[in-house]
Amino acid sequence: MNAELALAGDALVRATPLIIAGLAVAFAFRGGVFNIGAEGQLLVGAIAATAVTLSSGEMLGRLAVVLAIIAGAIAGAAWAWIAAELKRRFHVLEIISTIMLNFIAIHLVSFLVRGPLQEPTRIYPQTETFIRSARLPVLVPGTRLHMGFALAIVLAIGLAWAFKRTAFGFRVRATGASPSAAKVAGLIDTEKTSLIVFLVSGALAGIAGSVEVSGVTFALYENLSPGYGYTAIAVALIAGLNPVGIIASGIFFGILETGASALQREFAIPSSLASVVEATLIIAALTIAAVRGRHTLIQPVKS
Amino acid sequence: MDDDPRADRTLKPAALALYDITKRFGAFTALESVSLLIDSGRITALLGENGAGKTTLMRIAFGMIQPDAGSIVIEGQQTRFNSPADAIAAGIGMVHQQFSLIPAMTVAENVALGGKGRFSFDETASLLRDVADRTGLSIDPRARVADLGSAERQKLEIIRTIAHDAHVMILDEPTAVLTPRDTVELFKQLRTFAASGGAVVLITHKLRDALEHADDVSVLRRGRLALSTSMSEVNEASLVNAMLGDTPHVVTSKESKPAGSTVIASLDKARLRDRTSGRTMNVSLQIRSGEIVGIAALNGAAIPLLRMLAARSQTSTGSATLPARIGFVPENRHDEALIDDFSLVENLALADAGKIDGLISWSTIERETRTVISQFDVRTPDPNTSPAKLSGGNQQRFVLGRELRNSPDLLVLENPTQGLDVNASAFVHEQIRHARTNGAAVVFYSSDLDELADLSDRVIVVSGETLIEVGPDRDAIGRALLGAQPVDER
Numbered sequence: 178m179n180a181e182l183a184l185a186g187d188a189l190v191r192a193t194p195l196i197i198a199g200l201a202v203a204f205a206f207r208g209g210v211f212n213i214g215a216e217g218q219l220l221v222g223a224i225a226a227t228a229v230t231l232s233s234g235e236m237l238g239r240l241a242v243v244l245a246i247i248a249g250a251i252a253g254a255a256w257a258w259i260a261a262e263l264k265r266r267f268h269v270l271e272i273i274s275t276i277m278l279n280f281i282a283i284h285l286v287s288f289l290v291r292g293p294l295q296e297p298t299r300i301y302p303q304t305e306t307f308i309r310s311a312r313l314p315v316l317v318p319g320t321r322l323h324m325g326f327a328l329a330i331v332l333a334i335g336l337a338w339a340f341k342r343t344a345f346g347f348r349v350r351a352t353g354a355s356p357s358a359a360k361v362a363g364l365i366d367t368e369k370t371s372l373i374v375f376l377v378s379g380a381l382a383g384i385a386g387s388v389e390v391s392g393v394t395f396a397l398y399e400n401l402s403p404g405y406g407y408t409a410i411a412v413a414l415i416a417g418l419n420p421v422g423i424i425a426s427g428i429f430f431g432i433l434e435t436g437a438s439a440l441q442r443e444f445a446i447p448s449s450l451a452s453v454v455e456a457t458l459i460i461a462a463l464t465i466a467a468v469r470g471r472h473t474l475i476q477p478v479k480s
Numbered sequence: 481m482d483d484d485p486r487a488d489r490t491l492k493p494a495a496l497a498l499y500d501i502t503k504r505f506g507a508f509t510a511l512e513s514v515s516l517l518i519d520s521g522r523i524t525a526l527l528g529e530n531g532a533g534k535t536t537l538m539r540i541a542f543g544m545i546q547p548d549a550g551s552i553v554i555e556g557q558q559t560r561f562n563s564p565a566d567a568i569a570a571g572i573g574m575v576h577q578q579f580s581l582i583p584a585m586t587v588a589e590n591v592a593l594g595g596k597g598r599f600s601f602d603e604t605a606s607l608l609r610d611v612a613d614r615t616g617l618s619i620d621p622r623a624r625v626a627d628l629g630s631a632e633r634q635k636l637e638i639i640r641t642i643a644h645d646a647h648v649m650i651l652d653e654p655t656a657v658l659t660p661r662d663t664v665e666l667f668k669q670l671r672t673f674a675a676s677g678g679a680v681v682l683i684t685h686k687l688r689d690a691l692e693h694a695d696d697v698s699v700l701r702r703g704r705l706a707l708s709t710s711m712s713e714v715n716e717a718s719l720v721n722a723m724l725g726d727t728p729h730v731v732t733s734k735e736s737k738p739a740g741s742t743v744i745a746s747l748d749k750a751r752l753r754d755r756t757s758g759r760t761m762n763v764s765l766q767i768r769s770g771e772i773v774g775i776a777a778l779n780g781a782a783i784p785l786l787r788m789l790a791a792r793s794q795t796s797t798g799s800a801t802l803p804a805r806i807g808f809v810p811e812n813r814h815d816e817a818l819i820d821d822f823s824l825v826e827n828l829a830l831a832d833a834g835k836i837d838g839l840i841s842w843s844t845i846e847r848e849t850r851t852v853i854s855q856f857d858v859r860t861p862d863p864n865t866s867p868a869k870l871s872g873g874n875q876q877r878f879v880l881g882r883e884l885r886n887s888p889d890l891l892v893l894e895n896p897t898q899g900l901d902v903n904a905s906a907f908v909h910e911q912i913r914h915a916r917t918n919g920a921a922v923v924f925y926s927s928d929l930d931e932l933a934d935l936s937d938r939v940i941v942v943s944g945e946t947l948i949e950v951g952p953d954r955d956a957i958g959r960a961l962l963g964a965q966p967v968d969e970r
Contacts, residue, residue: 358830363831365833
């Protein structure tokens, strides 16, 4: 098969965790929760998926992938729940706690791949490789594009639908837009809604992590994520927190990052150029949002 | 203009003169060639309906916005303000509707705020002594602002303005948060300031305050100056005429009818807790169908009671028996009734957001929204507009319509006409009466005693730790409220 197709596949592969984690960020931000911890939730999701796959992959066959993704979602939600509970009990700002939890998750991965989950030969700091049946099936032959991408699209459309059409999605939006009006005019239990937002956001980020290990790396190791959880914030913001828009912005970032690696390989152009372009875009998007005055994060003070 | 009673002002330049001020916001002309002279030693009332341009004019005088045309002259010198700092430097002071004090800081620290250099308690205290010597207005510089009541805070704002060498003091609705007693005290303070050579500009809705306390009056109507004269030349009727122009003044007539026998809501030794003061009180109360119960209270003391009746808070002891369908109109529309980022349709859906599950049928809700818009005469381009784009009166019409659309058994309102113009207020009153006619029980809190007396069948005064019931009579309400306050012997 030709190289262009493979490269296009790689871009979409790269976009997959960005889209899913971007949805996690967007869901949290729309619900008034400033979850900066998609990175950490993604990593614990990857850990859980790896643990499930390695322990029961042979036994379960094809079902192992499904279980791995579910385990990743649960782990991500649990990781986010820590921040939710810290906020509820001690009023710890989630912006702080989720970032801190990112570092814990990063080091947890380091510990696990050198300790309990290290591959049997004890040479490499990584886990055993997943058996073939426990991997996400490839979507387009000749590329590495896996089912995870389809899942990302389904999740994005599902989230958009939930925001627009369901009472639950509406409660999340109302709580995010104005907790006081949601409580007084809408009689919404905003504390409960906020907890659910934490959990769902964490679960989505956890799915991103499990999809990455089950679809791309087939093993857990350090630096599994080149900052997917942070780039996801940019992906979400540039899409204006719109789930369907996140598909486009996620793919865009995927192309940018894959293309940058290719440029470095072929023409020795530093791949950090892509980071410069990304950062410039984020500043531009935030400025446009601020000027329009419709952004939840940086709404200008009304006089 | 020989017949102008104030023609001799040319001998002494006005403390603040605005000439031919014009200000446009897009296609909307907020002010059209308005001229205003403010004299030293006098209190000038600036009257007008909502949207008449009072606040815009004063923001221009305070440098918060710049006029498109016209000039500002202070003591005979033409000036230009690029920011409030320029205005303050030129001796203009503004006392805002929402107090701009930092509660955690002391009086002295708040006074020093915005000054230059290092903070020195002694210097600030001596500055405050100077002000006290000059004007007789004194305040303890060591007191923490958090411990001061709203009247004291306002006094501090005034003292701070004087301490910053203001010759012209602009007050935006200063009596909105004050009790009748504190209002009298405020005007004494303003009079003292004026007597010491200052000029006072009083922006107000309350004709009574203006008539009783101001020396000069200017009236704005739809961005134009409708009247500018000395207070001795006018009376209530001519002021109303100047404010409203040709629009007929809506006269609300008093009608009362006996309450129904059904008890709609009852509190039995329910414990109310005031979150700001931390005080608790136990309350027993019955509200019947077909009656309007007015609640009078000082400084938001009625809020815990209203929130409980509206099922927005729970009681820890005793019991509260409330109907299933309750309409609630909170005082703070922006924070508690409406979501600016949402459309009107979504804001309508908000009312049921806590109850519903599954899918939302937006077409049904949009139809309901259209019904509310037409029945309650909400002026909006379409149902998908944000409420932030509507005027305060139209926002309140929409909120009322939303809360009344299912004919609730109980309607609870907090200061429902605050900040609304005459017509919008009349509409709110009409709807409250209409709800009563339909058999609903209505409980409303108002800081305006006249409104309480006009609208209520009976009035409950929240007084300290008890409730006192009085008839719908202004004096009786006022007395019960004053009795609630410990008499200050100083």
